[in-house]
Amino acid sequence: MADLKFDGRVVVVTGAGAGLGRAYALLFGSRGAKVVVNDLGGGRHGDGSSSNAADAVVDEIVRNGGTAVADYNSVVEGEKIIQTALNKFGRVDVLINNAGILRDKSFAKISDQDWDLVHAVHLKGSFKTTQAAFPIFKKQNYGRVIMTASNSGLYGNFGQANYSAAKLGLVGLANTVAIEGRKYNIFCNVIVPTAASRLTEDILPPDLFAELKPELIAPVVAYLCHESCQENGSIIEAAAGWAGRCAIVRSNGALLRQKPEDQVSIEAVKDNWSTIRNLSNAQKLDTIEDATGALMASLDALRGTGGDRNAEDVDSFEFCNKDTILYALGVGASVASEKELRYLYENDESFSVLPTFYIIPALQLLMSSSNVSNAVPGKEVSLEQILHGEHYLEIVGEVPQEGKLTSRAKVSEVLDKGSGAVIVTDVETCDQNGNVVALNQCITFAVGAGNFGGPRAGTKAVPCQAKPSRSPDVTVSQKTSIDQAALYRLSGDTNPLHIDSNVAAIAGYKRPILHGLCTLGFSVRLVLSAFADHDASLFKAVKVRFVKPVLPGDTLKVDMWREGNRIFFETTSVDSNQVVIGGSYVDLKSVKSAIKSTPTNMSSLKSDAVFEFIVDQVKQDPGKAKSVGGVFLYNITKDGKQVKQWTMDLKNAKVFEGKPEGKPNTTLTVSDDDFMQLAEGKLNPQQAFMKGKLKITGNIMLAQKLAPLLKTNAAKL
Numbered sequence: 085m086a087d088l089k090f091d092g093r094v095v096v097v098t099g100a101g102a103g104l105g106r107a108y109a110l111l112f113g114s115r116g117a118k119v120v121v122n123d124l125g126g127g128r129h130g131d132g133s134s135s136n137a138a139d140a141v142v143d144e145i146v147r148n149g150g151t152a153v154a155d156y157n158s159v160v161e162g163e164k165i166i167q168t169a170l171n172k173f174g175r176v177d178v179l180i181n182n183a184g185i186l187r188d189k190s191f192a193k194i195s196d197q198d199w200d201l202v203h204a205v206h207l208k209g210s211f212k213t214t215q216a217a218f219p220i221f222k223k224q225n226y227g228r229v230i231m232t233a234s235n236s237g238l239y240g241n242f243g244q245a246n247y248s249a250a251k252l253g254l255v256g257l258a259n260t261v262a263i264e265g266r267k268y269n270i271f272c273n274v275i276v277p278t279a280a281s282r283l284t285e286d287i288l289p290p291d292l293f294a295e296l297k298p299e300l301i302a303p304v305v306a307y308l309c310h311e312s313c314q315e316n317g318s319i320i321e322a323a324a325g326w327a328g329r330c331a332i333v334r335s336n337g338a339l340l341r342q343k344p345e346d347q348v349s350i351e352a353v354k355d356n357w358s359t360i361r362n363l364s365n366a367q368k369l370d371t372i373e374d375a376t377g378a379l380m381a382s383l384d385a386l387r388g389t390g391g392d393r394n395a396e397d398v399d400s401f402e403f404c405n406k407d408t409i410l411y412a413l414g415v416g417a418s419v420a421s422e423k424e425l426r427y428l429y430e431n432d433e434s435f436s437v438l439p440t441f442y443i444i445p446a447l448q449l450l451m452s453s454s455n456v457s458n459a460v461p462g463k464e465v466s467l468e469q470i471l472h473g474e475h476y477l478e479i480v481g482e483v484p485q486e487g488k489l490t491s492r493a494k495v496s497e498v499l500d501k502g503s504g505a506v507i508v509t510d511v512e513t514c515d516q517n518g519n520v521v522a523l524n525q526c527i528t529f530a531v532g533a534g535n536f537g538g539p540r541a542g543t544k545a546v547p548c549q550a551k552p553s554r555s556p557d558v559t560v561s562q563k564t565s566i567d568q569a570a571l572y573r574l575s576g577d578t579n580p581l582h583i584d585s586n587v588a589a590i591a592g593y594k595r596p597i598l599h600g601l602c603t604l605g606f607s608v609r610l611v612l613s614a615f616a617d618h619d620a621s622l623f624k625a626v627k628v629r630f631v632k633p634v635l636p637g638d639t640l641k642v643d644m645w646r647e648g649n650r651i652f653f654e655t656t657s658v659d660s661n662q663v664v665i666g667g668s669y670v671d672l673k674s675v676k677s678a679i680k681s682t683p684t685n686m687s688s689l690k691s692d693a694v695f696e697f698i699v700d701q702v703k704q705d706p707g708k709a710k711s712v713g714g715v716f717l718y719n720i721t722k723d724g725k726q727v728k729q730w731t732m733d734l735k736n737a738k739v740f741e742g743k744p745e746g747k748p749n750t751t752l753t754v755s756d757d758d759f760m761q762l763a764e765g766k767l768n769p770q771q772a773f774m775k776g777k778l779k780i781t782g783n784i785m786l787a788q789k790l791a792p793l794l795k796t797n798a799a800k801l
């Protein structure tokens with residue numbers, strides 16, 4: 085990559101006689117900028133002044149072939165510093181407010197003078213210098229400003245109340261300068277450095293002090309000030325060769341009254357305190373409008389109407405068990421799987437709602453609003469033109485199993501892809517108390533609605549993720565029904581593209597295509613079966629891209645790869661032999677099946693397979709009779725020939741191809757049917773042995789203990 089240069093730019097660095105300021109000045113000087121090296125030359129308490137420090141830095145820059153001038157003014161008279169830049173170089177492009185002093189005292193002992201002096205240098209100095217540069221930046225339509233804050237301001241620090249207050253004040257100052265400057269291409273960011281400097285030399289431990297070289301921070305500041313950097317209004321922390329963004333976040337909060345006419349009681353505050361302070365689903369709000377917008381959403385939820393701000397964007401959705409069961413049938417849940425009864429029968433003891441059901445309120449809102457159809461400038465988009473392009477769902481709260489939800493939608497961006505328009509819509513869904521429970525992002529592809537002069541690339545879409553490059557850890561297939569779309573549409577997506585062959589023909593399909601969300605529902609359900617033992621509460625989020633259409637009746641093959649709690653997946657239509665969902669993943673709270681890799685798809689081996697178990701290294705904990713852990717070698721043979729061999733290590737929760745180490749001590753040979761019986765605990769190994777159904781070599785007692793283990797692990801196969 086070419087060096088980032090500052091040729092022709094004039095950079096003012098305050099407090100540049102030593103430490104961080106010096107490192108900034110030297111770096112800018114070495115990259116072609118003309119530098120104003122400001123330093124009063126005072127001690128760290130703001131006492132004394134001398135010209136030596138600034139002169140020495142100027143000499144160093146000049147010796148290295150750069151251009152610089154010294155300035156000895158106080159930042160409190162910032163206009164004089166900016167004047168030095170104009171007098172000497174005729175312009176100013178970058179201002180780094182770095183000058184600072186300390187007057188550390190415990191809070192009770194801070195004098196007015198300690199307070200005022202610290203505020204004068206940090207806060208007023210940055211204000212005066214920036215205000216002097218601002219009209220110049222505005223006129224030339226270019227400027228970059230850095231404010232220097234501190235972890236002491238962000239988090240507080242004993243003995244630094246005056247300094248902490250001034251430093252956080254600089255964050256507020258930068259926030260507003262960033263807003264007011266944006267339209268003039270003036271960007272303002274905050275740096276939170278931890279560096280070895282005059283201010284910290286006897287405060288930090290010597291080991292740490294040695295690692296906190298200002299030179300490791302200077303490139304971060306230089307990048308923020310480069311013309312190619314579009315960052316604005318951010319707080320960037322940097323130290324010891326590391327940098328990261330800091331932000332102020334807000335919890336989802338709690339509604340403290342039930343109806344608009346209710347008062348708020350102290351008791352209601354107390355009752356809701358844990359929710360008020362719970363940051364687990366906290367959000368970073370970008371603007372004050374976002375902050376007040378979120379408040380309006382709470383008020384709307386309180387009114388129970390969705391509010392009157394933008395009625396078209398808000399919708400309420402009532403649902404009951406019947407709806408969630410119908411949805412589950414629509415995405416292929418079946419009583420053929422004992423564990424899926426939980427999605428289909430309201431009296432099942434584990435009755436639960438498939439998490440992808442919580443897309444439905446968002447979809448219903450979008451289908452009934454004109455937001456998407458009117459989103460493309462100058463074009464009205466009809467439903468037949470709309471393909472579901474991508475979708476993201478995140479469950480962020482306690483989702484109810486029935487009741488009323490309120491959703492609010494907003495088109496975040498519209499992209500021009502030439503062949504079509506991509507419309508990104510964000511939908512937030514709240515429960516009856518106004519708590520956000522689900523976030524949906526629906527990306528629609530409006531075929532033929534491109535070329536409207538919009539941007540091609542955007543920033544709002546949750547990105548897709550490439551699958552790992554190894555072969556899949558798990559593959560599960562399921563055939564959809566020829567009536568799948570007819571069934572799925574009853575959950576609310578009544579787009580005729582999925583049922584009406586005339587509409588499908590107009591859209592260019594040989595017959596009606598399946599809803600993208602139906603394919604998504606199948607895929608996520610199968611991921612949950614493989615990696616969450618069907619436990620819907622473990623679901624966190626899903627992101628998919630719909631790559632190609634699916635026809636009702638197609639068989640869907642879902643390849644899955646586990647990386648921690650993220651399950652990457654790719655869905656293929658076996659019939660068209662095309663990937664239909666790609667770049668996709670499900671995030672789980674935790675994985676229930678501990679399978680790392682499963683080498684084969686059992687369903688293809690079902691009928692006359694024979695299983696042979698070699699139990700190795702089984703350790704028994706005498707106190708807990710049930711805790712038999714061990715390593716099993718599985719041989720699958722078909723028609724007398726070995727087709728697969730792998731090892732399940734229960735102790736370490738791993739499945740891998742090949743043989744385990746060590747000598748086997750028990751071998752069981754069993755037919756396929758009896759294996760299933762054994763696995764489900766329906767056939768006692770000893771009885772099986774007696775009936776001649778099971779051939780055991782080795783320890784029969786051990787074999788008896790296998791049944792419960794097989795039961796818990798058979799599902800993973």
Ligand SMILES: CCCCCCC[C@@H](O)CC(=O)SCCNC(=O)CCNC(=O)[C@H](O)C(C)(C)COP(=O)(O)OP(=O)(O)OC[C@H]1O[C@@H](n2cnc3c(N)ncnc32)[C@H](O)[C@@H]1OP(=O)(O)O
Nearest residue numbers: 450451456471472473474501529579599600630631632633
């Ligand atoms: C009104 C309320 C809302 C209701 C929402 C849902 C209503 C539902 O009833 C509708 C459905 O369920 S439709 C069924 C499900 N969806 C599908 O079958 C679509 C499958 N995908 C495709 O056919 C193509 O990807 C296709 C046709 C989408 C794009 O293919 P191409 O035109 O060949 O595009 P390509 O040349 O590959 O790429 C051009 C640029 O577009 C981006 N892109 C491609 N596929 C995308 C997709 N699926 N989603 C989002 N963006 C997509 C590409 O990245 C490329 O952009 P760039 O060049 O900038 O990278």
